[in-house]
Amino acid sequence: MAQSAMEAIDTCPAKPSGPGNPWLAYAALYRDPLGYLTRAARKHGDIVHLKIGRKSDFLLNHPDLVRAALLDHENLRRCVHRPLRRVLGTGLLTCRGERHKKQRALLQTMFNRERIVALGDVMVDQITRWTDRWRDGDTVDVAEExxxxxxxxxxxxxxxxxxxxxxxxxxxxxxxVLQATRFKNLALASKQFEKLSLPSHRRFARAAEKLDAEIRAMIAERRKGACEDPDLLSVMVRLHKQSRKGITDQKIRDQMLTFFMVGNETPATGLMWTWYLLSENPDVATKLHNEVDQVLGDRLPSGQDLDRLRYTRMVFAESMRLYPPVWLMTRRAVRDVKINGFVIRSGSYVHVSPFVTHRDARYFPEPERFDPERWTPEAAAARPKFSYFPFGGGSLQCIGEGFAWMQGVLTIATLARRWRMRLVPGHRIELDPHITLRSRYGMPVILERRK
Known part of the structure; x- marks a missing residue:
């Protein structure tokens, strides 16, 4: 099905074009990967042949091609940065095929809607406890917060x-650890380079050891006694006791560390950009505050409010359109794949970029404008499904997507009840693509308590 979808796109050229000199292309990509890929897509169309150094890569931009790339697991396999593979082991992000299918089925029950809604009060309690120390007029870095x-x-x-x-x-x-996934670091990385004893490599090793030790301590502590609530860690430990051959201590560690790293970085990055955009668009912030006041009054939100906080959800959706936390998704062809008559050879890399596609004027008029009204049910339904894919798609779609939406909406609503955030005047915003889309110089804001 995926391959036929690829072949059906008649808006794409039979032989993809792309930027010329491969070494100049490499230099341009290194300097500004987001700008380079965006310009290449706008100039060369829905299939771009990226001749970068000695490599031959492809960038797919049409929603049907994005869908095909994300759903064709037989011919195209997900790539995970080598530094992350070393740290994460064989967790859900890094495993493939039947192993991935079994792991996902095992964990899926922990992320059904009923379970996620039940976690709403836990989320809100943590949000209020964390931000109770904020004071009117304080400057905080919301990237860190x-x-x-x-x-x-x-x-x-x-x-x-x-x-x-x-x-x-x-x-x-x-x-x-995530610094190792910074695009400029990855562009220079090789197996030989990673073996060098550099200060950055030693910092990476110490940080990875810190995270590993924390996760293993959690597992050891949980073994000492049962937990009243059936959380993810309890489920994994119980399954380990029932089937030692199937789930080893190392596998529990890999899974927990995967959820800890990816599950924190994605919503945190999305929320950071949301506060930036609200600071720059006070009319949207006012409408958000009005909804929060109307829906919540003097009380805190809960998981039951998710469907009522419609504009809040639209704000978060639009933030992830402009600044998708995961800005690039890469697949490697394990056999020759035909795309609209053009053969992508085995070993080539195929990229889809939420950042590039989300800013395509064919699907989002005035794409640089922050407009949550794009996410009314009618407007969203009128667009091709894979014109927007912040959490990927298919069987590899982020298992924690529902958790991330709940966390995002409840965090925005809880904080917007009490606070406005204003970007520190003159602060320089520079996109810094890692595995997620970070802000190079952080995001300092001035807190203003709402009356």
């Missing part, structure tokens, strides 16, 4: 652990 908050939420909701003062320490370790 949202990461610390995400760590606190996932700790309690997924592992029933209160990280407390450890959150900042764990955030520093997480950021250090």
């Amino acid at each position: 949202m990461t610390d908050l995400a760590i606190s939420i996932s700790g309690k909701a997924l592992f029933n652990v209160d990280f407390g003062s450890k959150a900042a320490e764990l955030r520093n370790a997480l950021v250090t």
Whole structure:
């Protein structure tokens, strides 16, 4: 089905074109990967042949091609950055085929809607506890604050652990590990380069060891006694006791570390950009505050409010359109694949970019404008499904998508009840693509308490 979908796109050229000199292309991609890919897509169309250095890659931009690339697991396999593979082991993000299918089925029950809604109160409790120390007029870096908050939420909701003062320490370790996925670092990386004893490599190793030790300590503690709430860690430990051959201690560690790293970074990044966009668009912020006041009054939100906080959800959706946390998804062809008559050879890399496609004027008029009204049910239904894919698609779609939506909407609503955030005047915003789309110089905001 996926291959036939590829062949059906008649808007794409039979032989994809692309930028010329491969070494100049490499230099341009290194300097500005987001700008380079966006310009290439706008100039060369829905299939772009990226001749970069010695490599031959392809960028797919049409929603039907994006769908095909994300759903064709037989011919195209997900790629995970080598530094992350070393840290994460064989968790849900890094495993493939039948192993991935079995792991996902095992974990899926923990992420059904009923379970996620039930976690709403846990999330809100962590949000209010974390932000009770905020004061009117304070300047905080919401890049750091949202990461610390995400760590606190996932700790309690997924592992029933209160990280407390450890959150900042764990955030520093997480950021250090993710620094290895910074695009400019990956562009220079090789197996030989990674073997060098460099300060950055030693920092990476220490941070990875810190995260590993924390997860293993959680597993050991859980073995000492049962947890009243059936959280993710309890489920994994129980299954380990029932079938030692199937789920080893190492596999529990790999799974928990995967959820800790990816499950924190994605919503934290999305929320950071949301506060930036609300600061820059006060009319949208006013409408958001009006909805929060109307729906909640003087009370805190809960998971039951998710469907009532419609504009809040639209704000988060539009934020992830402009600044998708995961900005690039890569597949490797394991056999020759035909796309609209053009053969992509085995070993080539195929990329789809939410950042590029989400800013395509064919699907989002005035694509640079922040407009949550794009996400009314009628407007969203009128667009092709894979014109918007912040969480991927198919059987590899993020298993925690529902959790991330709940966390995003409840965090925005809880904080918007009490606070406005204004970007520090003159602060420089520069996109810094890692595995997620970060802000190179953080995101300092001035807190203004709402009257």
